[in-house]
Amino acid sequence: MDRKRLVKDLIKDKQSDLTASERKVTALLQDDSMVAGLQSITKLAEDAGVSTPTIIRLARKLGFEGFPDLQNAIRDEVAARMREPLAKLEMAERADHQDHIVSRFAVAMAHNINRTIDRLDLAEFDExxxxxxxxxxxxxxxGGRITRSNAHYFYNHLQIIRSGVSALDSSPSVWPQSxxxxxxxxxxxxxxxRRYEKELERLAELAVEQGATIVLFTDQWGSPIEKHARYSFRAMVEAPSSWDSTLAINFLIEAMVADIQSLRSDSSSERISALEKMLGQSRIFRS
Known part of the structure; x- marks a missing residue:
């Protein structure tokens, strides 16, 4: 077995070959960032609602000799992931800043981004x-009350790269026109x-009835809109404060913008050049 490959990548490769019961196990592993795989096979089977032979068959399908071999790979993977953000914060810890809100927030954000990447389906992202x-x-x-700024941030980038982009008004009363x-x-x-908004769910439902495709950015628990979305990206949002953090969502947005621009490199460059020329020629934008 090639231990250089991550278990989550092996799961993605074999996803189409897995039975429904085996997918219950992989879903549990991915939802818990593989940590669930560190418990006993009996407890893992109980939590996934499957039999222990199912887990053994899954391990072999992924290329391992059995569950202990799979568990060792998961243990290495989890340990490596835990070391990564901690190493980045070593300087702050040496400076006795580890108890400051800035350091605690930095640890939480590094954890959020790492776990968001762990759960990300790169093929779906590219699609x-x-x-x-x-x-x-x-x-x-x-976006909703908290995520409206994320939606506008994405909109501001997209409308520079390409045409045919609209930001919906925050008032539901004007959504029917769109x-x-x-x-x-x-x-x-x-x-x-979370604090998922019923109005957004209803909008998604009506948009699907119109034939539209839904792309959803949500938290680790998953908005009810997922049942209407063709594509859904879950990002970690918990933070050491009374507010959820959307930093991991913005990470996905900026990565997505870079991917889109690379696909439209020629046309977006022409559009940006034309925009710069327009800004330079139009007096209304001059001080």
């Missing part, structure tokens, strides 16, 4: 980037984290 770069698609973006313009060539990008 969404290709979808959003398609000039035949019209894009609509909207729904009228949605077709099977439309993509509605929604941001929704």
């Amino acid at each position: 969404v980037a290709a979808l959003l770069s398609d000039p035949a698609r019209t894009l609509f973006l909207l 729904l009228l313009d949605m077709t099977d060539q439309s993509v509605l990008i929604i941001f929704d984290i």
Whole structure:
């Protein structure tokens, strides 16, 4: 068995070959960032609602001799992941800043981003980037009370890279006008984290009825909108404060923008150049 490959990558490779019971186990492992795999096979089977032979068969399908071999790989993977953010904070710890809110927040954010990457399906990420770069698609973006800023941040980048991008007004009373313009060539990008908003869920439902494709950015627990979304990205949002953090969501946005721009390198460069020329020629933008 090649231990250089991560267990989560092996799971992705074999996903189509797994039975429904085996997928219950992999879902539990991925939802718990592989930590669930460190417990006994009996407890893992109980938590996943499967039999212990199912877990043994899964281990062998992934290329391991048995569950102990799989568990050793998971243990190495978890240990390596734990070392990574801690190493980055070593300087702050030496300076006796480890109890300061800045250091505690930095540890939490490093943990959030690392776990978000662990759960990310890179093939799905690239598929969404290709979808959003398609000039035949019209894009609509909207966020909730907390994530509205994330939606506008993504919108501001997309409308520079390409045309056909709209940010929906925060007031539900004007959403019907946008729904009228949605077709099977439309993509509605929604941001929704806990304290999930019923209005956003209803909008997603109506957009799907219009033929639109839903791309959802949500938290680790998953918005109810997932049942309407063709694509869903879960990001870790917990922070050492009374507020959830959307830093990991912004990480996904910026990575997505870079991917989209690389797919539209020629056309986006021309568009940005034209925009710069327009800004330079138009007096309304001059001081």
